[in-house]
Amino acid sequence: MDSKRRTVLQGGAGAGLLALLAGVGLLKPSEVFAARANDAAFKLEKLDEVLKALGVTSAAEGGDIVLTAPDIAENGAVVPVELESKLPNTESVMVLIEKNPTPLAAIFHFHEGALPRVKTRVKMGQSSDVYLLVKADGKFYQVKKEIKVTLGGCGG
């Protein structure tokens, strides 16, 4: 383990993921603000309403996009998800959690040349299908994975 790195990061805790990404050039500052324009979508409570607000009328299944996440969450409060798109001209990647009170969990915008690969943590209240939605060349693509949130105990 790199304890030095850990100490440094502890000092900077709360700096915020978006600020961090903007700092390394993944996100254009203008897009950080653009993301705020989606605030309304983050407050919607139904998956179809969210999709409508994001302008998604149809999404192709699969494509060269990968959602990596645990099958069973160790802690529903911080479920690690890894989002990756290998589609050319990927503009944004989004995470939607069907059974969350507000399904839209995150949107990441990428400008040209940025590698569309993100690791983040999402919160889940119960077992649900989780969708990775990718916008590339003006079209949408999706994959889904079920993540279980269990009461725990009783194992082995």
Added chain:
Amino acid sequence: MSMNRREFMQVLAVAAAGGMTLASDWARAAQAADALYDLPRFGNVSLLHLTDCHAQLLPVHFREPSINLGVAGMANRVPHLVGKAFLAHFGIAPNTPQAHAFTHLDFVEAAKLYGKVGGFAHLATLVKRLKESRPGALLLDGGDTWQGSATALWTRGQDMVEAAKLLGVEVMTLHWEATLGADRVKEIEEKDFRGAIDIVAQNVHTTDFEDPVFKPYVLREVNGVPVAIVGQAFPYTPVANPRWLMPQWSFGIKEAQLQQAVEQARAEGAQVVVVLSHNGMDVDLKLASRVRGVDAILGGHTHDGVPQPVLVDNPGGKTLVTNAGSNGKFLGVLDFAVKDGKVVDWRYALLPVFANFLPPDPAMAALIEKIRAPFADRLAMPLARTEGLLYRRGNFNGTWDQLLCEALMAERGAEIAFSPGFRWGTTLLPGETLTMEHLLDQTAITYPWSTLTEMTGTQIKEVLEDVADNLFNPDPYYQQGGDMVRVGGLEYSIAPAAARGKRIDHLRLRGEPLAADKKYKVAGWAPVSEEARESGPPVWEVVAAYLRNVKTVRIERVNTPQILGMAGNLGMEQ
């Protein structure tokens, strides 16, 4: 690789020749034992595999399940076969030592005839014997070694650490070990195990930066052949057990990283790659179908004593999947013939450790004596006498958990009791005196507190549905191992093959349907949430008080749920 069951069965046939159904057959028992344990040497790389001994240093009885249902793609397949179906599948003759070791059939009579199984002193003799016939053989431990007995709990696993070192374990992976706390595991790894035993677990990383916590694999040379042992710890340790005991560690299945570890080991020159796994057999079978380049997965966790490996096809070739039982009852022996840099053939045997057939190893016997001496009085403290057989293992309530549930209800004033579906826990024969040691064989954990909560009918159903899905999800990656939560007071039906949330029905308490909104007093133990620490007295105190009071244990009825939709399933006696 070619399946070589016939040759293995010839060995079994010799062992079974006497039948041993009569006391007069005992003269032939020694011969049978020799036939059983004199495995002809094969190949040039041998691996000895022990798993899930649950800290049982002395010989025990351990009844295999009479209900071990498989659903969806797992139905009627190994390891979901019990009793006669199990014997028929593996070609084992009934009324033989093997039939006793691998199944629950005629358990009491057979247990009296063949005696106890396991015990580290007897195991040590067998290990030595096999190492003599197989120079260079590696001894691998699949974990769940430092938990399951009073002495392991009271010494924080130190007894098992010493025993494993003396036994000659070289590589191990883990599950329950982590419930001693992350710091304790690291202390043992860095101090006691230094230069002796490697802990491997490619799937354990820190929760923040995903740094590896253990070595993903080690390379060992066996008779000039580089062999990689990749570790796979129980993927759901922080879910099935308290996360607060290892808050910085994240587990999971992590196929892609496993694939990477296998390829890295091959690139480093490994000619044999095995995964030492604590996934459980269903998970291992799925994993083997998806990961390339693994010669064998040596598995544990689900406590399935599987006489012969399952051969699984995957895009890279074939992978053997084994499971080596529990409680020190078995030792797996995997022999590889490695030629021109790769495995060309193999043999496997899962040897039952019959204490009566294997003289105790003096050094190990002395160590065990030394470990137990300071605790002798506490261990031997009598609590009650049991009239009937007390066992735990099976998908639903066994008699042992029935007893725990009844004790919890009586002592805590509850109308319903839950007891976790653990798969460890030894077996007592009718007429035996139940001691504090026996009680701790069922309950020795680091979060033993009893609980008493008010739950609505809806919440009770949710708990049962949640656990049922951990056991019967059609996708093994969504299973946690373990059996169904044991239930006292409450009756219910279960349809294992139904969808999640729709398996549990007909909930009744004292003949009345459970009311969705009504609150019920529910007793339990082994809470996983940190808030429930010290929630009540340790379960063994509660049950000991009950036992001292009743003096004689008489289980009138085992509260098995009504099982729906499983007609014809070979995971239960039909």
